Amino acid sequence: MIDLSIIIVNYNVKEFLKNLLHSIQKASQHLSIEIIVVDNASDDGSVEMIREKFPDVILIANEKNLGFGKANNIGLKKAQGKYVLLINPDTLVAEDTFIKLIEFFETHPEAGMAGCKILNPDGTLQLACRRSFPGPWTSFTKVTGLSSLFPKSKLFARYNLTYLDENQTYEVDAISGSFMMLRKEVYEKVGGFDEQFFMYGEDLDLCYRIQKAGYKIFYVHSTQIIHYKGESTKRSSLDETKVFYNAMHLFVNKHLSSSIIVELILRSAIAVRSLLAFLGKQKLILLSLIFDFIIFNLCLYTAEKIYINIKPSWEGFSKDATLIIYTIPALIQIIIASLTGSYQKNKLSILKVLIALGISFPILTSLTFFFKQFAFSRAVVIIAYLLTTFAFIFWRVVFKRIFKNLFVSDSEKQKRTLIVGTQSNAIQIASKLKHKKTEVRNIVGLIGNSYKEIGNKIDSFEIVGTDQNIQKVIRDYKVDEIIFSSDELSYNQMIQIISSLRKENVEFKVVGSDQDFVVGKTSVSILDDIPLFEITFNISDAKMRTIKVLFDYTLALLTLFLVYPFIFFKYKIASQNKTDFAEFILKVPYVLSGKYSFVGPKENFSTQNIFLGKKGLTGFWYYETEDKDEIEKLDFYYAKNQNIWMDIEIISKSLNKMLNKTN
Numbered sequence: 001m002i003d004l005s006i007i008i009v010n011y012n013v014k015e016f017l018k019n020l021l022h023s024i025q026k027a028s029q030h031l032s033i034e035i036i037v038v039d040n041a042s043d044d045g046s047v048e049m050i051r052e053k054f055p056d057v058i059l060i061a062n063e064k065n066l067g068f069g070k071a072n073n074i075g076l077k078k079a080q081g082k083y084v085l086l087i088n089p090d091t092l093v094a095e096d097t098f099i100k101l102i103e104f105f106e107t108h109p110e111a112g113m114a115g116c117k118i119l120n121p122d123g124t125l126q127l128a129c130r131r132s133f134p135g136p137w138t139s140f141t142k143v144t145g146l147s148s149l150f151p152k153s154k155l156f157a158r159y160n161l162t163y164l165d166e167n168q169t170y171e172v173d174a175i176s177g178s179f180m181m182l183r184k185e186v187y188e189k190v191g192g193f194d195e196q197f198f199m200y201g202e203d204l205d206l207c208y209r210i211q212k213a214g215y216k217i218f219y220v221h222s223t224q225i226i227h228y229k230g231e232s233t234k235r236s237s238l239d240e241t242k243v244f245y246n247a248m249h250l251f252v253n254k255h256l257s258s259s260i261i262v263e264l265i266l267r268s269a270i271a272v273r274s275l276l277a278f279l280g281k282q283k284l285i286l287l288s289l290i291f292d293f294i295i296f297n298l299c300l301y302t303a304e305k306i307y308i309n310i311k312p313s314w315e316g317f318s319k320d321a322t323l324i325i326y327t328i329p330a331l332i333q334i335i336i337a338s339l340t341g342s343y344q345k346n347k348l349s350i351l352k353v354l355i356a357l358g359i360s361f362p363i364l365t366s367l368t369f370f371f372k373q374f375a376f377s378r379a380v381v382i383i384a385y386l387l388t389t390f391a392f393i394f395w396r397v398v399f400k401r402i403f404k405n406l407f408v409s410d411s412e413k414q415k416r417t418l419i420v421g422t423q424s425n426a427i428q429i430a431s432k433l434k435h436k437k438t439e440v441r442n443i444v445g446l447i448g449n450s451y452k453e454i455g456n457k458i459d460s461f462e463i464v465g466t467d468q469n470i471q472k473v474i475r476d477y478k479v480d481e482i483i484f485s486s487d488e489l490s491y492n493q494m495i496q497i498i499s500s501l502r503k504e505n506v507e508f509k510v511v512g513s514d515q516d517f518v519v520g521k522t523s524v525s526i527l528d529d530i531p532l533f534e535i536t537f538n539i540s541d542a543k544m545r546t547i548k549v550l551f552d553y554t555l556a557l558l559t560l561f562l563v564y565p566f567i568f569f570k571y572k573i574a575s576q577n578k579t580d581f582a583e584f585i586l587k588v589p590y591v592l593s594g595k596y597s598f599v600g601p602k603e604n605f606s607t608q609n610i611f612l613g614k615k616g617l618t619g620f621w622y623y624e625t626e627d628k629d630e631i632e633k634l635d636f637y638y639a640k641n642q643n644i645w646m647d648i649e650i651i652s653k654s655l656n657k658m659l660n661k662t663n
Contacts, residue, residue, distance in 0.1 A: 003031045004098055005081030005184075009071040010039045010089045014046040016228060017089040019510055021054050023491045027093045031102075034058060036075040040065040068177065069193030069202040076192045084187060088178040090228040091118075092510065094492040100223040101181050104169075112215020113182040113207065115175030117166060117224040119495065123502030126227055127160040128176040130219040133208060134159065143268070172219045173211070177203030178227045182210070189213055224495055285343045289334055292353075295391045296330040296384075303384035307377060314377065333360045333388075348396045351547065354389065361385050400645060415480040418473065420447040420497070421488040422458060429485055429511050430461050435633070444477045467497060474504050481507040539613045539642040551644055552598050556591040564588055581658040587617050599647040601635035613639050618654035 006024060010017050017037070024035060036058045039047050047061050060074055072086055083102060087093075097116060105111055118129035132138050141147045142159040151162040161172065180203065190209050193202040207217055279286065304316050317325050337356035342349055365378055419430045430443050445464035448454065453463045465473035473479065482501075484494045498508050538544050567585040571578050578586070590596040600616025613635075620634035638646070 001032070002034050002081040003102065004028070004033045004083050004085060005079035006033060006035045006085045006087060007072055007075035007079060008035070008037045008087055008089050009068055009075070010037055010042060010046050011065060012042045012044045012046065013089050014042070014044045014049050016091075017046060018049060018053065019486065020087070020089055020091055020093070021050075021057065022486055023092045023094075026491060027095050027098050031098055033098075034080060036060065036078055038062065038071040038075045040067075040071050067195070070195045073192040073195065076187055079184065079187075082184055084182055084184055086177065086180045086182075088227060091178060092226045092491055092495070094223055094225065094495050095490050096492060097223045097225060101220060104218070104220050104222075105181075105183065108216075108218065110216045111183075111218050112186040112210045112213070113175065113180060114218045114220050115179050115181070117219075117221050118176055118179060118227050119224055119499060119502075121226060121228055121498070121508055122506070123498040123500070123508070125166050126176065126178075126229065127162065129179070130161050130164070130172045131174045131176075131204070132158045132161060133173045133204065167221050169218060169220050169222065171216050173217065174204050174207035175217060175219060176227075178229070179225055180206075186210060186213070186215055224499065226495060226498065282345055284345055284348070288343050288348065291395060292334055292337065292392065293330045295395065296333055296388055297326045299387035299391055300326065300329065300380075300384045302387055303380045306383055307380045311379075329364055332364060333357070336360045336363070348400060350393055350396050353392050353396070357385060357389055357392070415441050416444050416478055417441045418444050418447060418464075418470075418477070418479045418482045419461070420467070420470075420482060420484050420494075422446050422448045422453065422463060423488050425485040425487045425511075427459050427461065429483060431459065433483070434630075444473075444479055447473070467493075470497065471501060471504065474501065474506055479506055481509060483509045483511060485511050487511075537639045537642075539639045544642060547644055548597065548642070548647070551647065552591050555598060556588050559585065559588045560592075579658065580661055581655070584617055584654075584658060591617070599638075599642075599650045601638065602631055613642070619650060622650075622654045623657045 008017065008020070021035065024033075035054075035056070037050055038060045039050075040062050041064050047059065050057050050059050058078065060078075062071065062074075066074075076084065076086075083105065085098070085101075101114055101116060104114055115129055118126040120126050134142065138158045141156045146156045147159050147162070150156040154163050157163045164170065190206070190213050192206075194205050210217060308314060308316055333356065336359050337343060337353055340352050340356045340359070342352040342356050361381070365381055417433065419426050419433075421429075426446060430446065433441050434443050443461060445462040446458065447470055448456075448463040448466050451466060451468075454465060456463050464477065470482075474482075482497075484497075486494075494508075494510065501508075539548070563585055567582050571582045571586065587596060591598060595614070597614040597616050599619055600613040601619060602621040603615060620638055621631040624634055625631060638650075
């Protein structure tokens, strides 16, 4: 007889599914199992991957997306095992997960369904793995945030049971649909999911019906899995918030009787959460609009006071016109700035806002011909626009410097990476990542098995710690991500390490069994580089090149007038030994001639007829590394992500190094 039937509903998460199937193989070596994958019309190659890599899997390929509940029901009808596991494709199981859950059922005959401890990719507990049913009070505390404000309160934190110890096993109302193990006899008595629920809520509904049938549901802490959560919804067009709360509303209507209060709570929750989600995505746009409106009016007010001092005979703006003067001009500027694309959710554009100022200035001055009662003084408008131009640039530059991480995409971040392992698989992973040109990583080192290995090098990669002191290594080396090889470590070891480091704010990733991709909570990264002609290079973009040329010429002219004569006299006329700083300044004329750029690759290079930058007076290569392979990779990275702020930062760091060497 089959011990366990494992049912997986998949939708466009091929890489996650591949890793899960690999972990299932390791976790089921002493069990008789069947794996049933129900694919909801994926178009990412999932079906082909299963047929090629996992021929023993029972595959059901739907022609359309039937939803979570209906697809699971198709799998449940085919299940032959004594126990049935419903598990999401974006999970990883430990080697002992199935055994421990089956042992729990064997020793607890009252248990009809059980779930284990579920971790987020950062090691924290996924709250949905133990829950209460959403009655009126529980729903109210959840949607108002009281459960989050008072997580240890039995009164307020009933929905996610955060007042209970996660390291204890106990009976609960419901568990997460991402991992539900039940007896086959329970399914035969209760049935499968209610197909009214397309996604969300169907797990609560099933738990409720199982309890009504006289069985108990348990949260079992003795084994744990990782759930990446939401990977399928990222690849769909569903409004996740609305679907979730509509599912809660359907559950309440079905089981807890319809209530005007509960309906009001849930509908309000949909509206409030949707509004918060919108504001969260548009926060930079809203912030820019508010700042620009306030700053524009402050500059207008300052211009009025300045002109009164210049021309005492002028009494200032009429008090009757104050409301219009401090609303209409600022609104005109904001509307024009919006039309020119100055406000974006992940970018503060200085060039576009300057273009908007250039357009709004003649419009505003022209309007005074039609509204003579507001034609107080064009001199005030000129002063106001000069002040506004400076202020708009200033606050954007300062904001970018203070909150620069907000404007850096994942592809632009240089991650400090730790590889767990020292065998050939780990070394191959480290080497692939080091030479991957589309992403920049600093491979901090390897995690070995014993303290006596620390300090040893394997193919230029140093062993910097063990699993016993990995927390100290993370802090000492400021590690951003940790990568595991699923061929070198057991899933149980990986999950234990992740669980122990939940407070370190590190991203954990797992390399696929064929070493062709890395799976993490934010992305799936293909290890082999894609062809260069498929990559977009900022530096070859016409607009970016124009801005860079203007920047180079402006800075070169300023340097030639303010700095170059002193350096030329000291090192050319007086023939003193040249420092790096002197060499840098003396080459500035080459920038004006077009031979060099202030920032660029160490050598001129291009690929596939794509321009990748003029040779630079400085660049990442000056202060980052002297390794030739790393220099080429950094030059490639610079060409791909170049922008004026990156140029300024590189020049600043280079000058700092030059001047420190001089001193």
